[in-house]
Amino acid sequence: MRNTTDFSPLYRSFIGFDHLAGLIDKASQPGKQSSYPPYNIELLAENQYRITMAVAGFSEQDIDIESKDNSLIIIGTKQAINAEQDPTKRPRQFLHQGIAERNFERKFQLGEHVKVIGAFMENGLLHVDLEREVPEALKPRKIAINGKSLLNSTS
Numbered sequence: 001m002r003n004t005t006d007f008s009p010l011y012r013s014f015i016g017f018d019h020l021a022g023l024i025d026k027a028s029q030p031g032k033q034s035s036y037p038p039y040n041i042e043l044l045a046e047n048q049y050r051i052t053m054a055v056a057g058f059s060e061q062d063i064d065i066e067s068k069d070n071s072l073i074i075i076g077t078k079q080a081i082n083a084e085q086d087p088t089k090r091p092r093q094f095l096h097q098g099i100a101e102r103n104f105e106r107k108f109q110l111g112e113h114v115k116v117i118g119a120f121m122e123n124g125l126l127h128v129d130l131e132r133e134v135p136e137a138l139k140p141r142k143i144a145i146n147g148k149s150l151l152n153s154t155s
Contacts (some may be wrong), residue, residue: 036100036102036104037053037054037055037076037100037104037106038053038054039051039052039053039054039106040052044129047131047132047133047134048129048130048131048132049114049129049130049131049132050127050128050129050130051072051108051127051128051130052125052126052127052128053074053106053125053126053128054124054125055076055121055124055125055126056099056124057078057099057100057101057124058076058078058101058126060121062076062077062078062079063075063076063077063121063126064076064077065116065119065128067110067115067116070109070110070111070112070114071107071108071109071110072107072108072110072116072128072130073105073106073107073108074104074105074106074107074108074126074128075103075104075105075106076103076104076105077103078101078102078103110130111132113132113133113134113135113138114130114131114132114133115130115131115132115133116128116129116130117129117130117131
């Protein structure tokens with residue numbers, strides 16, 4: 001049995017951070033996280049990432065990737081082929097089915113300024129490349145220390 005924690009008293013402290021409060025709520029809900037399909041998140045370089053998902057049995061046409069509002073949504077929809085669509089195909093009868101071909105929807109919350117660069121499939125793995133592009137105005141900058149104050153100088 002999983003212990004549930006009520007975070008509602010903390011919402012008073014989350015002024016302007018409603019999104020963060022929603023993430024905490026979502027993470028604390030028991031039993032709603034799916035582990036299918038399995039995935040890895042790699043750090044390729046300082047600001048480059050890759051999500052790799054095991055999508056055996058899915059083709060490129062079966063997968064939709066959408067990026068909006070700092071979230072990445074990957075949807076896999078496997079179309080069942082019936083005799084009406086293709087009379088040459090007969091229904092498959094499994095003695096053991098270890099490869100799951102069920103539909104899925106996987107959501108990833110992206111950080112600020114993280115953009116999806118591209119995606120490709122290789123050997124049953126879907127790779128989605130991401131990059132953080134911090135605007136110049138938000139990057140830290142060095143401040144030089146001069147010998148005298150510019151505000152108090154009398155010329």
